[in-house]
Amino acid sequence: MRLHYASLLFFAMLLAACTPAQPPREAPPSAVTADSTAGAGEATATTAAPAETQPAATESVAVELPTPTPEPPVEAIATLAPDAVQLRLEPAYQGFELPVFFTDAGDGSGRHFVVEKTGKIWVIDGGQIVPEPFLDLSAKITARGNEQGLLGMAFAPDYATSGHLFVNYSDTAGATTVERYTVAADDANRADPASAFVVLSVPQPAPNHNAGMLDFGPDGYLYVPLGDGGAANDRFGNGQNPDALLGKILRLDVTSDPQQPYVLPADNPFVAADWNGQDVRDEVWAIGLRNPWRTSFDRLTGDFWVADVGQNQIEEINVIPAGTAGGLNLGWPIMEGQSCFGSASCDQAGLTLPAVDYTHSDGNCSVTGGYVYRGSAYPAWNGIYFYGDYCSGHIWAMAPDSAGGWATALVADTDLVISSFGEDQDGELYVIDYGGGTIYRMMPAE
Numbered sequence: 001m002r003l004h005y006a007s008l009l010f011f012a013m014l015l016a017a018c019t020p021a022q023p024p025r026e027a028p029p030s031a032v033t034a035d036s037t038a039g040a041g042e043a044t045a046t047t048a049a050p051a052e053t054q055p056a057a058t059e060s061v062a063v064e065l066p067t068p069t070p071e072p073p074v075e076a077i078a079t080l081a082p083d084a085v086q087l088r089l090e091p092a093y094q095g096f097e098l099p100v101f102f103t104d105a106g107d108g109s110g111r112h113f114v115v116e117k118t119g120k121i122w123v124i125d126g127g128q129i130v131p132e133p134f135l136d137l138s139a140k141i142t143a144r145g146n147e148q149g150l151l152g153m154a155f156a157p158d159y160a161t162s163g164h165l166f167v168n169y170s171d172t173a174g175a176t177t178v179e180r181y182t183v184a185a186d187d188a189n190r191a192d193p194a195s196a197f198v199v200l201s202v203p204q205p206a207p208n209h210n211a212g213m214l215d216f217g218p219d220g221y222l223y224v225p226l227g228d229g230g231a232a233n234d235r236f237g238n239g240q241n242p243d244a245l246l247g248k249i250l251r252l253d254v255t256s257d258p259q260q261p262y263v264l265p266a267d268n269p270f271v272a273a274d275w276n277g278q279d280v281r282d283e284v285w286a287i288g289l290r291n292p293w294r295t296s297f298d299r300l301t302g303d304f305w306v307a308d309v310g311q312n313q314i315e316e317i318n319v320i321p322a323g324t325a326g327g328l329n330l331g332w333p334i335m336e337g338q339s340c341f342g343s344a345s346c347d348q349a350g351l352t353l354p355a356v357d358y359t360h361s362d363g364n365c366s367v368t369g370g371y372v373y374r375g376s377a378y379p380a381w382n383g384i385y386f387y388g389d390y391c392s393g394h395i396w397a398m399a400p401d402s403a404g405g406w407a408t409a410l411v412a413d414t415d416l417v418i419s420s421f422g423e424d425q426d427g428e429l430y431v432i433d434y435g436g437g438t439i440y441r442m443m444p445a446e
Contacts, residue, residue: 094436
């Protein structure tokens with residue numbers, strides 16, 4: 001049965017406040033077939049915006065970074081039209097408390113990691129969920145708002161040797177905090193809590209639009225999407241503010257000098273250039289974001305996919321080609337998707353508009369970004385990007401069309417509260433049900 005959006009918000013907050021933590025358990029092997037006929041919810045607040053603070057950074061010179069492991073040679077272009085995708089979801093693991101992310105360490109171990117909004121990260125090793133959490137940050141976070149909590153994690157490209165991983169959470173004051181941890185010396189399934197090292201802290205003026213994703217790009221740098229500060233209508237004026245980190249995507253070197261919180265990449269777009277005569281923070285790689293809820297790099301091509309949650313009408317998917325130097329303006333709050341929003345003139349000069357957008361019809365409310373399929377189990381899916389909607393449970397497939405644009409198709413109509421998608425080390429994809437606490441494998445319908 002489909003839940004109304006307001007009910008979803010109440011359900012999520014009620015779970016966060018009242019649901020006792022359950023030890024994760026392996027899901028039964030039964031499969032759920034999605035209907036092939038085919039973000040979290042918004043909150044409001046009005047507190048005044050505090051000044052941004054973050055650890056001091058230094059500017060980098062050219063840095064030799066680890067070379068990403070090349071993927072097997074496969075065609076980058078989709079081999080199947082999106083409307084030909086037949087999708088079913090098979091439960092893989094269940095019993096999680098408000099799960100918001102699923103990933104792997106990239107170290108060849110085949111382990112999976114599940115992030116719970118309430119503060120814990122769990123390891124799935126050899127198909128079994130390790131009884132003790134990999135990391136427990138419950139005491140360090142706040143999850144009072146529906147969009148606060150432990151929201152994301154990423155493993156360093158050199159994790160196999162450095163043991164470094166990064167998390168993104170709302171601290172007890174509500175600030176977005178990016179922190180580095182190191183795996184325990186005597187247990188590969190535990191992070192050392194004493195190794196905490198703050199990389200970045202950005203105060204948030206409201207409890208929503210916290211974004212939360214962390215991505216290492218093919219260049220070895222950490223990309224940090226940040227929402228516009230919350231409330232509604234870009235109330236705090238951050239989307240087009242060159243002096244704010246909020247409403248931006250940051251690009252940071254967090255690997256070349258572990259003694260520093262981060263180093264500024266010398267080729268960040270605003271290090272040596274301004275924007276319309278204004279100086280922009282050197283950490284910034286792109287501007288004009290509202291609430292980028294899940295981003296990903298195509299592991300084959302390096303294209304950067306950014307799903308940005310809209311205001312009241314439109315959700316959007318942005319596709320940034322590999323090799324783009326940055327400096328993009330993705331439009332918020334001048335635009336909501338491809339439609340005019342907060343500007344009387346709606347001057348679109350210099351804006352990069354989304355590849356695809358969709359409306360809030362049919363129960364949609366908040367986009368959840370996904371991944372381009374690059375696994376080997378289902379070759380026909382190669383090059384297909386999958387994304388969904390938090391409220392409606394819809395899942396779409398998207399790929400380039402023959403006219404140089406984009407084709408999309410609704411490939412599943414589920415009852416899931418889709419908080420995220422996940423990708424394992426082999427490129428196979430998963431869907432996370434925030435409300436049900438279950439991780440589903442994405443598979444072709446039989």
